[in-house]
Amino acid sequence: MKTVNTTDTxxxxxxxxxxxxxxxxxxxxxxxxxVNAKPDNEAVSNKVRWGMLIDTNKCGDGCTDCVTAxxxxxxxxxxxxxxxxxxxxxxxTLKDKQTGHVQTLxxxxxHCETAPCVDVCPTGASFKREDGIVLVDxxxxxxxxxxxxxxxxxxxxxxxxxxQDQKDHAPRGKGTVESCTMCVHKVDNGENPACVTAxxKEHxxxxxxxxxxxxxxxxxxxxxxxxxxxxxxxxxxxGVRYQGV
Amino acid sequence: MKLIRFASIDGxxxxxxxxxxxxxxxxxxxxxxxxxxxxxxxxVTGMTNQIVWGLPHVFAVFLIVAASGALNIASIASVFNKKxxxxxxxxSAVLAxxxxxxxxxxxxxxxxxxxxxxxxxTIYNFKSIFAWNxxxxxxxxxxxxxxxxxxxxxxxxxxxxxxxxxxxxxxxMLTTGTGSIFGFLVARQGYDAAIMAPMFIIMSFxxxxxxxxxxxxxxxxxxxxxxxxxxxxxxxxLLGVFVAAIMYFVVVFHLTNLYATEHHGVEAFILRxxxxxxxxxxxxxxxIGGLIPLALLYAPQLQGCRKSMALASVLIVLxxxxxxxxxxxxxxxxxxxxxxxxxxxxxxxxxxxxxxxxTLAELMLGLGGVAVSLIVVTLxxxxxxxxxxxxxxxxxxxxxxx
Numbered sequence: 001m002k003t004v005n006t007t008d009t010x011x012x013x014x015x016x017x018x019x020x021x022x023x024x025x026x027x028x029x030x031x032x033x034x035v036n037a038k039p040d041n042e043a044v045s046n047k048v049r050w051g052m053l054i055d056t057n058k059c060g061d062g063c064t065d066c067v068t069a070x071x072x073x074x075x076x077x078x079x080x081x082x083x084x085x086x087x088x089x090x091x092x093t094l095k096d097k098q099t100g101h102v103q104t105l106x107x108x109x110x111h112c113e114t115a116p117c118v119d120v121c122p123t124g125a126s127f128k129r130e131d132g133i134v135l136v137d138x139x140x141x142x143x144x145x146x147x148x149x150x151x152x153x154x155x156x157x158x159x160x161x162x163x164q165d166q167k168d169h170a171p172r173g174k175g176t177v178e179s180c181t182m183c184v185h186k187v188d189n190g191e192n193p194a195c196v197t198a199x200x201k202e203h204x205x206x207x208x209x210x211x212x213x214x215x216x217x218x219x220x221x222x223x224x225x226x227x228x229x230x231x232x233x234x235x236x237x238x239g240v241r242y243q244g245v
Numbered sequence: 246m247k248l249i250r251f252a253s254i255d256g257x258x259x260x261x262x263x264x265x266x267x268x269x270x271x272x273x274x275x276x277x278x279x280x281x282x283x284x285x286x287x288x289v290t291g292m293t294n295q296i297v298w299g300l301p302h303v304f305a306v307f308l309i310v311a312a313s314g315a316l317n318i319a320s321i322a323s324v325f326n327k328k329x330x331x332x333x334x335x336x337s338a339v340l341a342x343x344x345x346x347x348x349x350x351x352x353x354x355x356x357x358x359x360x361x362x363x364x365x366x367t368i369y370n371f372k373s374i375f376a377w378n379x380x381x382x383x384x385x386x387x388x389x390x391x392x393x394x395x396x397x398x399x400x401x402x403x404x405x406x407x408x409x410x411x412x413x414x415x416x417x418m419l420t421t422g423t424g425s426i427f428g429f430l431v432a433r434q435g436y437d438a439a440i441m442a443p444m445f446i447i448m449s450f451x452x453x454x455x456x457x458x459x460x461x462x463x464x465x466x467x468x469x470x471x472x473x474x475x476x477x478x479x480x481x482x483l484l485g486v487f488v489a490a491i492m493y494f495v496v497v498f499h500l501t502n503l504y505a506t507e508h509h510g511v512e513a514f515i516l517r518x519x520x521x522x523x524x525x526x527x528x529x530x531x532x533i534g535g536l537i538p539l540a541l542l543y544a545p546q547l548q549g550c551r552k553s554m555a556l557a558s559v560l561i562v563l564x565x566x567x568x569x570x571x572x573x574x575x576x577x578x579x580x581x582x583x584x585x586x587x588x589x590x591x592x593x594x595x596x597x598x599x600x601x602x603x604t605l606a607e608l609m610l611g612l613g614g615v616a617v618s619l620i621v622v623t624l625x626x627x628x629x630x631x632x633x634x635x636x637x638x639x640x641x642x643x644x645x646x647x
Contacts, residue, residue, distance in 0.1 A: 154595065160288035
């Protein structure tokens, strides 16, 4: 009996150790979200403000993994008509006119605190959730496109034709406006947006988290290294921040 | 000034029914165009994710702006007590309603989901200028409707001045709202300017009066009623002043932009490098819509020549459409500045001048709105006592001496 007991204990220690190592390894990706994920029966709260941080120094030149992941996740199949096909996230190439320095970075809905699209929408179809995610209510959008005129980031697309094979979690509609949802269906389940998950496989240039939580990785990084807003002059306090621009 | 007698037009001539048939054909074409656009989606139009508002909006905003301007003749009569304009007040107010109806029809039929109009009419986001405009448009219809009633029914005639003042204040608010659709767009280089609101008001004065003149001439010529020189001369001078005022506002707008380095890009685009937009600005807006009409209206040799005044009115309408095209399409064609000072490129047309080629469907929708405005006026002329039987100087001129 003694021998068996001793053996069991050592096995448990080993398994426990292995679990701990594995836990530490995946903690940055999972643990953070587990803490912040809200139960299904709880209303969205302004205690959290979801945000993203993009380190452009790590963003791969020519890499479009975030764009592909977004298209796959949200069912954004194009019609080979680039002028009218929807793009929720796109890669921008910047070249400094003075120095010739070139860099690339992804741009999507910046989920502004005071979003111009929300201000101008006549019916309130463009709205901001308490947790900072800016969305379009496809049921009351009349397709006037005033939000597209108002958005400083060219983040919105108008659905120009009939759609097939839509994803259940990302409903879209001809004649309405749409944009990045920050993968709200995943965020509410405690997961990262699809673009962030895809980027983390190789370049690890995108971080997602709660800007209101001083202990979240995104907040710590922003505090330590700083972060810039696109068109900060407009005073919109976007939820997406950039390093290295 | 003698007693003014109003009468409806007979509206039985071949010309009348021919005009009605023509206008109805344009309206049917517009409805067909709208169905085509809605059925297939907006990808069959020239509009894209870059140029989100196109030719229909050029026509729609032009008509809505002209609508409030068409009310001016009535306002001058009842608000500023100029008796000479009183006989024209009814036509002025009806034309205002007709132009607004035409413009709104275009806007609604271009929506991505026109079937959801009821939502726009019942759910308001009060921070949206569009939502304000919904209230301003429907309020305009109501107030001007009452205003017309006070003109045509003597039993409520004592409320005419009150209704006139209300309509005048409301129309100023309405055009302020229309101009602010663009003036409040902070992110786009071509907009974001408080001067848009007063500039749209002065544009409305000229566009509305130009259309009013053309309708007046057509109605009096078509019914062989007499239209004296006294009233025509007043309208001529008024139109000239309004056109000059537009040019003043355009100069101030561009000079202000030219002074600020951050706006040099968009100014160079509109004034020098913008291709079709530069041409429409200089040739369409400035020369055809401004300088030539001024010459036609003020040249001493042409005083008293109604054809020159009618031509000037036509040119002001064309120049006004060119101005709207430059403002609405040109303002979107110039790229958004996400990173000032950087060259930007992407798969989503960042950093490039956006192209736009309007399609026939969009043109027909726009023209259909014009046809709606004209058919409303044509019907109203037959149904209501809108026009004085005579506007000969002996009847219409308060200063006439026999």
